Amino acid sequence: MNYTMTRNRFLADTVATAGPQQILTMLYDRLVLDINRAELALRKGERAQASDLLGHAQEIVGSLSSTLDVEVWDGGKSLMELYMYLLRELVGASIDGDADRVAACASIVIPLRDAWHEAAATVAASAAPVIPTQRPGSFFGESTMGGELGVG
Template sequence: MNTNPRAAYMDAAVATASPARLLVMLFERLVLDVTRALEAQRGGQVEEAHRQLVHAQDIVLELRSSLRVEEWDGGPGLASIYDYLHLQLVRANIAKDVSLTEGCLGLVTDLCATWREAAVASLNVA
């Protein structure tokens, strides 16, 4: 049993979220991770930037592995975007390159907004 009220709330939120909401939550965390990594890079906090970028890479790998490419026409294109994003996050981490991290942030922000819109649209259809 979790005695931390915030952690318990988050556990319940995840356990009761729809698949669309879970996807949006993942992207929101991805945006947060890349934002934190960028701030850490700009502040010279190499270890923190590394930690945030590795977590972001883990999220992208999870998104990629759960993608059912064959189930819709856009699947292969989205898989390519996830593969590209993962590679750029790795490069940003290795090179400690702020401009690469900024590019990743732009991409994940756009993807998050797109998935958020899709989730809202799916509610309006149901």
């Protein structure tokens, strides 16, 4: 098995075994990575690469917004508005090839990522260990993506 196949298998296994908090923080980590790489690509004049990265960032924001339950906490509606703003800015930055606009998106996303990492760590530290048979919805194919962070 070569390095790429091994790496892809490891990543797939990591995602498959991750809980909702880890998936959320992984998405934010990748969002920041895509945005930072897109900004750099635009500054180098590599618009095609930047467009691909910004497209992936848009997919991530779309996933985050589609799994956000705005009724779970008071900040849900504001976070949804922020996601919609980010989508507009990422699309506009891609169309215009505007690295500064991408950097502005990073300045919004990085603190959000850090806050979600902190929240996930707090939830993990305060939660009792759960064995798989105790998770709600673990039987009959029901989703287990809800949870403490209000996504899913």
